[in-house]
Amino acid sequence: MTTRDTETFDELGPDATLGEVLLALGGRLTRLQTELLAALERPLTIRQYRILSRVGAGHTSLTALCKLAHRNPSTMSESVDKMVNQGFLSRRPSATSRRTMQLELTGKGVNARDSARRALDKFAAELTAGLRPELRDQLLPVLSQLYFGVQGNLDDR
Known part of the structure; x- marks a missing residue:
């Protein structure tokens, strides 16, 4: 999952698996959401927003x-x-x-x-703006399936 360079231990190497990419992406998205919510006029944590x-x-x-x-x-x-x-x-x-x-x-x-929701909606739109519509149409059901699969694992605990 990582390159040999310890300065970039969270960078994915060329042989990263799908699972490794998903875990790394999840971490980055959480970090960006955390920073975005903290920068609002009324700062929030992710937990507070939820x-x-x-x-x-x-x-x-x-x-x-x-x-x-x-x-x-x-x-x-x-x-x-x-x-x-x-x-x-x-x-x-x-x-x-x-x-x-x-x-x-x-x-x-x-x-x-509402302020947090607007900021997160804008961020989500920016994330997907460069994707071709047909790729977005393919990704949505796959990522939704993964999301609900993870939710099922949480519900079982």
């Missing part, structure tokens, strides 16, 4: 967020507490159970999520 997106999509309980993120409740609770303190989220008792807290996006949270 939480804002999921709460905005109706996953408003800590349990639902834990399940989607494959995280334990203490880790998710720490992230949510921080976001409440930053003013991105608010909590209120659930209408169906006083013991359950329901999360909501604040105005600041909606704005941060």
